């Protein structure tokens with residue numbers, strides 16, 4: 001008990017400079033950032049791809065293990081997860097369930113808790129969408145350094161952090177949610193610093209949704225078990241409420257995670273062919289009232305929604 005009391009006291013009364021590691025939040029050791037686990041045995045050779053439109057660069061591999069925790073191959077995992085997540089999220093607009101485009105918003109939660117994340121999003125007046133939880137933020141004292149490194153390496157700040165070797169000391173335990181969601185949302189109170197949720201922007205295309213999904217998945221936590229997903233749906237986007245007629249893989253060019261433009265191998269005009277997840281024919285699941293089954297004692301026959309097709313690459317192997 002003494003240890004706990006001391007830890008609480010220290011976190012509320014910071015006596016040390018930021019350079020001294022903070023006492024860890026009791027929940028924190030359970031979680032690991034995407035791409036910070038063991039490296040695979042054969043990550044292939046690095047291949048730099050460049051966006052001809054926005055000039056951003058990403059490092060891909062000639063072969064990838066596709067594991068969420070691999071420091072070199074997590075990007076493959078994030079791209080595949082973002083394709084699926086974006087398809088379903090944008091699907092609600094395609095199906096006409098929402099007449100408006102989704103928005104990227106963020107809000108704080110007390111602990112890494114999907115139930116609380118869903119409930120808060122609904123309480124803020126959003127009708128459905130995608131949720132990703134981030135357990136950490138970059139400590140204010142490391143923000144400038146990592147922003148500079150990110151510019152130099154042409155990567156986002158969290159990838160700069162991964163490559164910096166600074167480790168968890170540069171991150172602050174600060175659970176919050178990124179949502180790509182539909183609905184108007186309750187008005188944000190003006191002139192106050194404590195926000196309930198923060199509106200980042202409206203996303204006007206499937207590519208835009210996929211770009212944000214990739215970005216937020218790039219620095220979430222590795223799912224705790226092989227059956228868990230790094231993201232969840234709520235409301236009108238949940239699998240019980242929204243379904244595609246067809247899902248499959250189609251051949252496409254590797255596209256920029258920021259702007260959706262096809263990328264080329266560094267120093268060439270050559271694109272890279274990849275297979276991507278595609279879903280078509282999104283529609284709302286209409287609940288048909290249960291039919292009384294004779295001899296069932298008045299119980300109603302349940303209509304069980306068909307589960308979404310499952311892909312092996314959805315889980316970490």
Ligand SMILES: [Zn+2]
Nearest residue numbers: 040065070073
């Ligand atoms: Zn790997």
Ligand SMILES: [Zn+2]
Nearest residue numbers: 051054256259
């Ligand atoms: Zn681009």
